[in-house]
Amino acid sequence: MHPSRAIHGRHSLLLAGRRIIVGVSGSIAAVESIRVIRELIRHGADVRAVVSPEATRIVSEEALAFATGHPPVVRLTGNVEHVTLLGPGEDRADLLLIAPATANTISKIAHGIDDTAVTSCASVALGGGVPLLIAPAMHAHMGQNPAVRENLERLVSWGVGIVASDAAEGEEKLASPETIAAAVLHRLARGPWKGRKVLVIGGASRESIDDVRSITNESSGATAVQLATQAYYRGAEVELWAGSLQVPVPSFVAVRAWRGVAELRSRVSEYSGGLEAADVVLVPAALSDFTIEPRRGKIPSRETDGLRLELRPAPKILPELRSHVSAPHRLVGFKLESGLEPRALEASARRLLEEHRLDWVVANDAKVLAQSQTRLALVSPSGPVQWFSGEKTEVAGRLLDAIGSSLSAPAREARRGGRTSPPSGPRHRRTGPRRPGRRPA
Numbered sequence: 001m002h003p004s005r006a007i008h009g010r011h012s013l014l015l016a017g018r019r020i021i022v023g024v025s026g027s028i029a030a031v032e033s034i035r036v037i038r039e040l041i042r043h044g045a046d047v048r049a050v051v052s053p054e055a056t057r058i059v060s061e062e063a064l065a066f067a068t069g070h071p072p073v074v075r076l077t078g079n080v081e082h083v084t085l086l087g088p089g090e091d092r093a094d095l096l097l098i099a100p101a102t103a104n105t106i107s108k109i110a111h112g113i114d115d116t117a118v119t120s121c122a123s124v125a126l127g128g129g130v131p132l133l134i135a136p137a138m139h140a141h142m143g144q145n146p147a148v149r150e151n152l153e154r155l156v157s158w159g160v161g162i163v164a165s166d167a168a169e170g171e172e173k174l175a176s177p178e179t180i181a182a183a184v185l186h187r188l189a190r191g192p193w194k195g196r197k198v199l200v201i202g203g204a205s206r207e208s209i210d211d212v213r214s215i216t217n218e219s220s221g222a223t224a225v226q227l228a229t230q231a232y233y234r235g236a237e238v239e240l241w242a243g244s245l246q247v248p249v250p251s252f253v254a255v256r257a258w259r260g261v262a263e264l265r266s267r268v269s270e271y272s273g274g275l276e277a278a279d280v281v282l283v284p285a286a287l288s289d290f291t292i293e294p295r296r297g298k299i300p301s302r303e304t305d306g307l308r309l310e311l312r313p314a315p316k317i318l319p320e321l322r323s324h325v326s327a328p329h330r331l332v333g334f335k336l337e338s339g340l341e342p343r344a345l346e347a348s349a350r351r352l353l354e355e356h357r358l359d360w361v362v363a364n365d366a367k368v369l370a371q372s373q374t375r376l377a378l379v380s381p382s383g384p385v386q387w388f389s390g391e392k393t394e395v396a397g398r399l400l401d402a403i404g405s406s407l408s409a410p411a412r413e414a415r416r417g418g419r420t421s422p423p424s425g426p427r428h429r430r431t432g433p434r435r436p437g438r439r440p441a
Contacts, residue, residue: 026054189235203243219286
């Protein structure tokens with residue numbers, strides 16, 4: 001067995017049965033192409049590499065053969081590899097990814113110049129309707145060159161997806177393997193989540209005591225981040241309304257930050273139109289049941305022998321969400337309990353389900369907080385409870401698959417027809433939704 005098979009599907013099988021052609025052009029970032037290829041294989045893809053002559057000066061043919069389990073295409077021969085891989089026929093690839101893509105390669109593709117195996121593959125893909133993603137890597141000034149920007153805009157207008165590069169040290173560096181794989185997953189997604197609009201409300205609320213202190217609930221926000229990530233992998237347009245988080249948010253997930261229950265309640269009212277447009281709203285947020293009137297400034301600790309806090313009930317968010325999220329759109333609540341047996345936990349979830357007329361409730365126990373593993377129950381108005389356990393990443397995906405199988409309304413067609421929005425601004429290239437709000441610190 002080739003070593004590449006040992007990692008096949010280790011992250012997911014969302015790309016199982018899909019063939020991805022990875023084109024490697026002559027940027028120093030070509031050294032990262034091995035990691036990109038391996039990340040795609042970890043999601044179940046069959047990957048083949050096509051390399052420009054300049055790229056072979058940076059990454060060897062042997063390294064690419066090891067990474068993919070297949071000999072790379074370095075030059076076109078009588079076997080017409082560009083047509084064999086991407087032309088008509090049952091065996092043609094599902095997507096061409098060029099990572100890294102140099103300014104030279106981008107410009108050649110935009111003007112129909114085919115003088116390497118990589119650009120010839122791009123020509124066949126564009127002519128035959130095979131999805132094409134490009135992950136640029138170049139010096140920042142090259143990325144700001146009007147000619148390069150115009151060429152990128154032309155490619156976007158043709159339906160080419162551009163994976164946003166990372167600006168650092170004066171360079172437009174190749175996006176991370178995880179970000180590139182997410183763009184591939186999103187573009188090739190199939191199933192009930194594709195094209196749906198999903199809102200995840202997660203993280204912990206923080207109720208201010210004064211300008212520097214607060215009370216909060218225990219929550220890392222990991223479940224919310226994983227749900228947003230897995231929904232994006234499955235083709236959904238995702239937005240995360242994030243309270244306090246202890247885990248990073250991927251760059252391809254759009255974020256709006258909120259702090260306390262009152263601010264979240266205001267956001268629900270302010271963005272009611274967005275809520276009503278969401279196909280599914282998931283609420284794994286750790287919301288405070290009690291709040292406090294904050295004092296201005298900082299309460300002096302040296303002059304205070306003790307501090308008495310008067311807590312009052314915080315407003316409930318689920319009823320307000322329910323008023324904006326009506327059938328066929330779905331609202332999923334989450335219930336955290338402590339020390340309950342499975343039957344009691346299910347009963348608590350059903351009470352919440354009935355009280356707020358929710359479509360599903362996900363229930364778990366506080367002992368899984370801050371753990372990589374979780375165990376939770378999915379409770380619906382009809383049908384038996386479903387239990388899921390394992391790594392939070394895996395469980396988030398299985399939970400979405402279970403909910404997705406029950407979505408009856410057809411998914412709306414992907415806005416922009418699967419295309420990436422046209423570039424704007426000096427650093428414009430992004431496959432995911434633009435970030436409408438700041439990521440919480």
